[in-house]
Amino acid sequence: MKVVVVGAGYAGTLAANRIAKKVKTAEITVINPRPDFVERVRLHQQVVGTAAVATPLASMLRDGIAALVGTVDKIGDGSVVLDDGASVGFDYAFLAVGSTVRPMPGTVPVGTWEGAERARAALAALPAGSTVTVIGGGSTGVETAAEVAEARPDLQVRIIGSSVGRDFSHRAFRRVRSGLERLRVSVVDDGVTEVTDGAVHLRSGAEFASDLALWAIVSGVPDLAARSGLEVDAEGRALVDPYLRSVGDERIFAVGDCAAVPGARFACALATPQAAHAANTLARLSEGRTPEPYSLRYVARAVTLGRRDAVGQFTRTDDSLRRAYFTGRTAAVVKELASRGGQYGARTGTGA
Incomplete structure (x- = not known):
């Protein structure tokens, strides 16, 4: 065969x-x-x-x-x-x-290997005080913004999405937002219409200066x-x-x-x-x-907020969200184990 x-x-x-x-x-x-x-x-x-x-x-x-x-x-x-x-x-x-990933012109996608490599090089070249804008309010955007903010506290990090963190609900949603705030990530709930050299333009008509725009939407x-x-x-x-x-x-x-x-x-x-x-x-x-x-x-969904924090929320089998959630280092460890388990399962051929 x-x-x-x-x-x-x-x-x-x-x-x-x-x-x-x-x-x-x-x-x-x-x-x-x-x-x-x-x-x-x-x-x-x-x-x-x-x-x-x-x-x-x-x-x-x-x-x-x-x-x-x-x-x-x-x-x-x-x-x-x-x-x-x-x-x-x-x-x-x-x-x-x-x-x-289908990135908007003027952005660097983080959802592909090639894009992540480009983003890594561009981020490493940024001097202190530069502004990084992450476009996408889902888990990819949240994790990217948090990771950059934690690794490069010398940068100003902003995340823009139609509703940042809305993969979660109730207190879990508020915990995602407070986790971003703890890392000094500015959160903007809006849509992006265009990215030009040095600026991100929003649906509301506002615009922000940006030295690097990262596209964090799988589409x-x-x-x-x-x-x-x-x-x-x-x-x-x-x-x-x-x-x-x-x-x-x-x-x-x-x-x-x-x-x-x-x-x-x-x-x-x-x-x-x-x-x-x-x-x-x-x-x-x-x-x-x-x-x-x-x-x-479905069982649950989780998002990391840097290396030492995360938020996980339990779901029903149809993916609707339960109120129960877990946070902090415990959630970060669970998320890390899940990530390791994904690689282990692929390598060994094991899985549910």
């Missing part, structure tokens, strides 16, 4: 390793645009240099799994075609290309599924059946951010269980057993 995994993030790496354990006859090839596994949930740390987030892919994959560095142009009809014209045939394929998925003729939703995510297979081609599984799983949002915590389930499904099919449908379940 020939299996091709497109993408070597959390979902793709975990899927490849789990298949290798469960389907002994599988010949697995992983295709990724770079030779490294990138801990995307730590890219805000890459920006300030508090963590190295890239690990050689060869050390993340089990023996016997082939790794191919390249960019996929199309997937379908039992073949993966690369942009250089080469192709790799498959009996089953896993589409795990994640989500992407969409790569167009590989749509470009390949797979059925996709309005956001370009591959439509899947209850077993995480493409509705137009049962030989292709789609997992993680690029899969249109009902009720799912972009999150590493969802990508890994999906990858594990899809790998289990392939194992069941290879044994002639009936696959089981995937069940989406």
Whole structure:
């Protein structure tokens, strides 16, 4: 059985390793645009240099799994075609290309490896007293602003978003905001219309001077599924059946951010269980057993506020927020363990 995994993030790496354990006859090839596994949930740390987030892919994959560095142009009809014209045939394929970032002109994106490297260099070059503006009020923006403010207290840090910290509610939301204030991060609830040289312009008509604007919004998925003729939703995510297979081609599984799983949002915590389930499904099919449908379940969400503080809030299984939350060093430790667990699960092929 020939299996091709497109993408070597959390979902793709975990899927490849789990298949290798469960389907002994599988010949697995992983295709990724770079030779490294990138801990995307730590890219805000890459920006300030508090963590190295890239690990050689060869050390993340089990023996016997082939790794191919390249960019996929199309997937379908039992073949993966690369942009250089080469192709790799498959009996089953896993589409795990994640989500992407579409930065506003004049900004540096922090949600990709390349963008985080650019942001790291630009941040390191800023003299004391400079102003950094983080655009995006979700968890990526909050973590980036907090990380920069803690690592570079000599800078003025501002975060702008339509409602900064609203991934949380009730007291947890207020705790996120107070955590940013403790780090002397200025919070502006507004939308950004334009970034010009040295200035950020807001929907309200206001503008702020800025020496570096960081784009911290994840907005969409790569167009590989749509470009390949797979059925996709309005956001370009591959439509899947209850077993995480493409509705137009049962030989292709789609997992993680690029899969249109009902009720799912972009999150590493969802990508890994999906990858594990899809790998289990392939194992069941290879044994002639009936696959089981995937069940989406949320537990909590968390955001770091520098290296020693964080806020976590429990959720119901449908992702609606509970009032219960936890903070401080305890939350920071839990978030760190979760991040380490993501890498460990990908490397070992373990996951719920």
